[in-house]
Amino acid sequence: DAGVTQSPTHLIKTRGQQVTLRCSPKSGHDTVSWYQQALGQGPQFIFQYYEEEERQRGNFPDRFSGHQFPNYSSELNVNALLLGDSALYLCASSLQGASGYTFGSGTRLTVV
Amino acid sequence: AQSVTQLDSQVPVFEEAPVELRCNYSSSVSVYLFWYVQYPNQGLQLLLKYLSGSTLVESINGFEAEFNKSQTSFHLRKPSVHISDTAEYFCASKVSTGGTSYGKLTFGQGTILTVHP
Numbered sequence: 001d002a003g004v005t006q007s008p009t010h011l012i013k014t015r016g017q018q019v020t021l022r023c024s025p026k027s028g029h030d031t032v033s034w035y036q037q038a039l040g041q042g043p044q045f046i047f048q049y050y051e052e053e054e055r056q057r058g059n060f061p062d063r064f065s066g067h068q069f070p071n072y073s074s075e076l077n078v079n080a081l082l083l084g085d086s087a088l089y090l091c092a093s094s095l096q097g098a099s100g101y102t103f104g105s106g107t108r109l110t111v112v
Numbered sequence: 113a114q115s116v117t118q119l120d121s122q123v124p125v126f127e128e129a130p131v132e133l134r135c136n137y138s139s140s141v142s143v144y145l146f147w148y149v150q151y152p153n154q155g156l157q158l159l160l161k162y163l164s165g166s167t168l169v170e171s172i173n174g175f176e177a178e179f180n181k182s183q184t185s186f187h188l189r190k191p192s193v194h195i196s197d198t199a200e201y202f203c204a205s206k207v208s209t210g211g212t213s214y215g216k217l218t219f220g221q222g223t224i225l226t227v228h229p
């Protein structure tokens with residue numbers, strides 16, 4: 001049973017560029033959440049998607065946007081990249097009505 | 113608003129010694145509590161969770177945590193650590209809205225546990 005799959009694993013982008021990160025949830029899960037983990041920090045909630053809609057959002061600017069597809073997979077888009085966007089981006093999937101989350105291994109984004 | 117505070121950023125300990133990683137939470141409503149472990153260059157793995165019922169929860173690899181509502185704490189303990197326990201540990205909370213997973217996890221800053229031989 002595959003867990004949460006994130007791609008790519010590593011990415012280097014230039015300041016001002018745009019990036020798309022992808023997440024496939026664990027089989028049977030219908031909810032996807034995204035977190036940003038800066039070096040030496042705990043993960044910070046970006047947003048959560050359920051039924052293809054953004055259900056809750058953390059304190060992140062509009063440069064951060066997302067999408068969920070009918071197969072429950074999800075994308076995180078970041079526009080106008082800043083050096084401070086360099087971080088590990090984690091995807092977590094879950095099933096509505098349950099309390100458990102399964103995290104992927106993350107995408108390491110470096111903005112230069 | 114929720115917040116989670118991990119009181120120690122780094123905890124060094126010798127192999128086979130006991131360890132306690134401290135976590136305090138702040139919330140105006142009932143919460144679920146979690147401990148996650150993160151090994152270098154990996155994602156988060158759930159270690160244990162408190163949802164309701166018994167205040168003492170255990171993991172399969174010897175860790176335990178006790179929910180203390182009066183002290184708003186959820187400290188993680190292990191009576192005898194191994195080299196392989198070296199990792200970063202995160203405490204997290206989530207508002208307990210009727211069991212739904214709708215809603216965010218709020219994480220602490222993390223505690224790096226280093227087990228020395």
